[in-house]
Amino acid sequence: MTLKIAMIGVGLIGGSLALCFKGKPGLTVMGYAHLKELKEKYIASGVVDDATLSLEEAVQDADFIFLCVPVGLLESYFEKLSRLPLKKGCIITDVGSTKASIAACAEHVRLTDAYFIGGHPMAGSERAGVDAASAVLFENAYYVLTPSTHVPEEAYSRLSELLAYTRAQIVRVEPLLHDDIVGAISHLPHVIAVALVNQVREYNESNPLYKMLAAGGFRDITRIASSDAIVWRDILLSNREVLLGLLKDWNRQMLSFTDMLEQKNGEGIEEAFRQAREFRSVLPERRKGMISPLFDLYTDVQDAPGMIGKIATELGTNDINLSNLEIIENRVDVPGIMRLSFRQEEDMERAKTLLDALGYQVWV
Numbered sequence: 336m337t338l339k340i341a342m343i344g345v346g347l348i349g350g351s352l353a354l355c356f357k358g359k360p361g362l363t364v365m366g367y368a369h370l371k372e373l374k375e376k377y378i379a380s381g382v383v384d385d386a387t388l389s390l391e392e393a394v395q396d397a398d399f400i401f402l403c404v405p406v407g408l409l410e411s412y413f414e415k416l417s418r419l420p421l422k423k424g425c426i427i428t429d430v431g432s433t434k435a436s437i438a439a440c441a442e443h444v445r446l447t448d449a450y451f452i453g454g455h456p457m458a459g460s461e462r463a464g465v466d467a468a469s470a471v472l473f474e475n476a477y478y479v480l481t482p483s484t485h486v487p488e489e490a491y492s493r494l495s496e497l498l499a500y501t502r503a504q505i506v507r508v509e510p511l512l513h514d515d516i517v518g519a520i521s522h523l524p525h526v527i528a529v530a531l532v533n534q535v536r537e538y539n540e541s542n543p544l545y546k547m548l549a550a551g552g553f554r555d556i557t558r559i560a561s562s563d564a565i566v567w568r569d570i571l572l573s574n575r576e577v578l579l580g581l582l583k584d585w586n587r588q589m590l591s592f593t594d595m596l597e598q599k600n601g602e603g604i605e606e607a608f609r610q611a612r613e614f615r616s617v618l619p620e621r622r623k624g625m626i627s628p629l630f631d632l633y634t635d636v637q638d639a640p641g642m643i644g645k646i647a648t649e650l651g652t653n654d655i656n657l658s659n660l661e662i663i664e665n666r667v668d669v670p671g672i673m674r675l676s677f678r679q680e681e682d683m684e685r686a687k688t689l690l691d692a693l694g695y696q697v698w699v
């Protein structure tokens with residue numbers, strides 16, 4: 336028996352899920368595209384077995400339907416699905432970064448013969464589109480499911496079993512609690528990153544030295560400011576109430592720094608850094624998830640011609656998959672620090688052993 340999986344929206348997340356399922360025994364993946372050029376792209380990129388421009392055809396006889404579109408489109412697609420003939424027992428799920436609004440929609444739109452279970456794979460990146468899709472995106476990450484009380488355990492188990500192909504860890508959370516927590520650890524940081532980049536962008540208009548000197552650290556904490564504008568417009572508007580509360584608290588934090596600076600309160604500043612460092616040190620380090628999807632390795636490199644090429648070649652020759660390479664500090668005549676980023680922990684460990692053996696000083 337073959338299980339049909341319909342992916343509505345085949346971008347970063349839909350495409351990555353499709354890659355987890357495609358080619359697995361007994362699974363077939365059908366992509367729905369709203370534009371002709373996307374249909375062709377989905378097929379050509381090989382992430383789906385087939386694609387169609389017809390929503391009805393995409394979901395016909397499907398055992399699982401994944402809604403992988405921006406959050407603002409979820410409700411309209413959910414309503415469209417409720418009016419289409421679906422296979423008895425079909426499971427509809429989504430991957431939206433907010434869960435309360437789609438859960439509320441599922442409460443008032445009646446589904447006949449199908450079940451809705453909200454979902455949120457808590458890993459991703461600042462990239463968008465099917466070209467950024469990866470079969471290993473969710474490995475080791477948490478994958479939140481928010482089933483309502485009407486959903487039978489049997490349906491929840493079927494979806495959990497399918498999601499085992501992502502190698503993510505399933506966790507069950509109430510939709511409202513999900514939005515509170517994810518608002519604080521993901522949505523607020525995205526707002527802060529964008530605001531910070533825009534603040535510096537404005538200063539840079541009168542003096543381009545800002546851009547020139549904005550090296551490692553600034554790039555690090557603002558990576559997520561490059562995230563997709565439409566996807567994030569929808570997430571922020573959907574979690575508006577929670578974010579308004581979080582921004583009030585954030586403003587209080589900023590005021591506290593303003594106050595400490597005005598009062599020249601060195602002790603207060605020290606204490607703020609100490610408390611933050613202590614809490615950060617107990618965050619799960621190696622779990623892939625929001626805001627840290629890569630395994631990083633650091634090495635000292637002399638500022639000499641050919642250094643970067645030499646290291647990259649050694650890794651390539653040894654079949655070690657490098658995701659990103661960056662010089663995060665490089666001054667004339669002073670050793671620089673190179674950061675090598677890997678998607679797989681195993682690649683990072685192998686690179687460490689290799690570079691150690693070649694005499695480089697490497698640390699994690």
Ligand SMILES: NC(=O)C1=CN([C@@H]2O[C@H](COP(=O)(O)OP(=O)(O)OC[C@H]3O[C@@H](n4cnc5c(N)ncnc54)[C@H](O)[C@@H]3O)[C@@H](O)[C@H]2O)C=CC1
Pocket residue numbers: 343344345346347348349368369373403404405406408430431432433455456457458459460461462463464465563566570
């Ligand atoms: N970007 C991330 O890291 C994460 C995103 N999410 C959620 O996943 C969902 C999808 O986001 P991404 O994959 O990042 O975005 P994306 O932009 O890579 O993919 C969105 C897909 O939806 C399609 N689409 C756009 N308008 C459409 C329409 N009217 N009808 C049908 N399809 C349409 C696009 O063509 C694209 O294939 C969002 O709800 C987002 O909140 C969840 C976890 C992580």
Ligand SMILES: O=C(O)C(=O)Cc1ccc(O)cc1
Pocket residue numbers: 431432456457458459460461521559624625626627628
């Ligand atoms: O790129 C990052 O670090 C992210 O934070 C990715 C991300 C974006 C949206 C989500 O709902 C979950 C994860």
